[in-house]
Amino acid sequence: MLTVKQIDKNYEGRPLLRAVNFEVASDETVCLLGASGSGKSTLLRIIAGLEAAESGEILWDDWILSDTPAHQRNFGLMFQDYALFPHRTVAENIAFGLRMQNRPKDEIKAKVHAALETINMAGFADRKVTELSGGEQQRVALARALAPEPRLLMLDEPLGALDRALREQLSHELRRILRETGIPAIYVTHDQEEAFAIADRLLLLHDGVILQSGPPHEFFRHPRNAWVAGFFGLGNLVAGTVTGLEPLTLTTPLGLIEAHSDNPPPQVGEKKTLLFRPGDALPVTNPAVNAISGIVIDQVFQGENYRLTLKVNDDVPSFEIFTKEPAAIGAEIKISFNPNDVLCLNQGESHDLIA
């Protein structure tokens, strides 16, 4: 089991990673999600031993790795640009790690052959890696990282350089291979969909801190704060101030709103952010709680439904909802939200925050 303990890292004098803690259990694929520049790749390089942290420790079970050089850790790392050796063939690239372990020649040959089968590239052994397509290079890089049977596999944006169709196909393949081998893995990406497709568990890294960790669906149901909700684009975020607790009521630019909170009960007067998911909007027939009315300023057909953009007032110039029926631009629409569907969140940062 990998343990990352209190890792601090500075980059050009500024903190890049701050007290990062997490664990990767055997058999688990952990996805490290974050915007570019959030320090994901650096974290991988620290775990791999290619870079030293300012403080903190990396442990494998009880073994402290801080003084173990990269080549003695037996962690696999698949690089963003694949880093295939251009002067070696496909087979030689895959054999590299096995050669470094001084395995017997026959065994290397057999393992390389098996690895090529796994990635469906049996006929490519003697090809130059420079002649391969992006997707083929990606698969060879994966095979090369897996061949020496590493304790842990790290993948740094492995699909980043590929086009969309190929990404989907390869992400399925990756999932299959990771499941088959059973190697614990850390998968770094900035793409949510990719992360959801691959991860058993997700770590959201922002500003050098892990904001939230858990299975993907939890990020949707229970985002830890408004920034997380904004990052995943969960819906409309509206700021408000708590005025009542039973039921939880806030004053907002939309008026008085009744909401629901997962967190410890807020205090009266606290500033919070409310999340309204577009799909939770209900048509209003008679005056009800959480009624909102706005003028339709934009409408996009999305197959299943229509995405309407409403202008509620000057403080909330755009508010998105999904409806089954189309609406005319300029028409006034009334909707409401069930108080249990309106999530009261800590403000976090002002990412995508309305008002």
Next chain:
Amino acid sequence: MTSQTRPARRWIKSPTWRAILFWVVPAAFLGFFFYQPLLALFRLLVSPDWGFSLVELDWRDLWEPLKFTLFQATLSTLLTLMVGIPGAWLFSHFTFPGKKTLKLLTTLPFILPTVVVAAGFNALLGPRGWVNLGLMALVNLDTPPVQFLNTFGAILVAHVFYNSTIIIRVVSNAWSRQDIRLGQAARVLGASPWCAFREVTLPLLWPSILAGTLLVFLFNFTSFGVILMLGGPQFTTLEVDIYIQALHLLNLPLASILSILQLVCTLGITVIHNRLSTRDELPQTHRSQTIPPRRPTHGWERLVVVILIVTLFTLLVSPLAALAFRSVVKLDPDRGERGDIQQGFTLQYYRELWVNRTGSLFYVAPIEAAKNSLVFALITIALTMVLGLLVAYALRQKTALNQVLDPLMMLPLGASAITLGLGFILFFNRPPFSNFTFPILLPIAHSLVALPFVVRTLAPALQSIPQSLRNAARVLGASPLRVWWEVDLPLMAPSLLVSAIFALTISLGEFGATTFLTRPEYPTLPIAIYRYISQPGALNYGQALAMSTLLMLVCAGGILIMDHFRMPGKDLF
């Protein structure tokens, strides 16, 4: 536990300390073998032993050679531009049969030793060359009608041969990279073709033209072998004057003043060149659109292209072909049999290389000179490879130290070989050093000349290896030494080969410093060629040409190997 071991590792990992580790040996080498001899030049002026003061100095002794040096360099450079710019236009705009061959030929002058070029022009236009012998046979003359050797024209032609390819390479590269839409934009905005050329194309080409011109001027300014072997005694440039004053007239103080003057001039030119080449790099705003070279279409275009191709082929090929053919053809009367000319194919000149004829001014057979050259060249290769790799790794470290040490390492490029040779005899030909050490000093001098080229080949190759490849190897279990062996070395192999060939050809052909440091019992090939070609007698002449031909073939082979291994998309130079 970890906190105790880390500070020590940090210390090693600091780029400045690593740079210092890599720099130690090359810096010591340069300091001892380059900067000390250079200082010796200056020290001589203030040394009381020579009883020499600047008051006694006749300023005309400095001004006259300087004036002629500037004059010939300027004129040579202008003529070179007149061949080079049209050549650049040809290469950047057109495809034609034989383009690859011609392009390969244009790389030859870069590494051909001066003695070979001089011998080539001698074999073509000299008194015993093809043209004169042909005319004599044709019109039945007793004396050679074409007086080419020992003329100013010979110097100019040889300089054009050497340097027009520099202009062609530098300018055609810039020209073919130029965005055609810029010219088209000017046309659409109402400029005539000539006006568009003057207002857009030329200003954008200007930096590369200027940079190439200065480089050519520098080479012409420091030209030594060509002046000595083709110009003859009446043409005295600074380089030749240093050589004459030091080795013939034994006036070391004047030689060292001339050397310092030379050094100041060349450094000045180098500094200006560096300034220009960094300042004038205009950023290209967007992905530029270039046109691939095409076949010439209409009448006059075809005519001009054909004329250019023929001119360049003639200029580049004729002296070398003349040399090669002349070395295997007997055209002179046998010894003591005047008038009765034996004609025909012969390998006699080559066989004679193994013979040490009595009466020859030489103490050894010519083949010994070839062996010496080879030994010196191998030592030079070994020295420059080791030093070059160390410097390349030092330059890879991100530290301010490199900004100081890098120019100091490139300085031998600006100092002429003659200055280096003079510094060597001043500094090393006295206790604790002696005459005896001179054979060892030769490859060291050659290494100093070759090192900047080697570093400029190896350093970019090293920089171009992505760090991720090394990281990949490390993560896959390769120790640092293994990483070097498995990643760095194989990826640098082509560049190592190219720089080894550079070192080889530079050492084999080096003439300037060698004239100072050579000893009669250890002549090198260029020294032997120089001596043989100025001796009377068909045999001496033939042997000189044979040796030159061998040297040329080695260089041509080197070019072919380099061309084969050069990195795709990158030019040879």
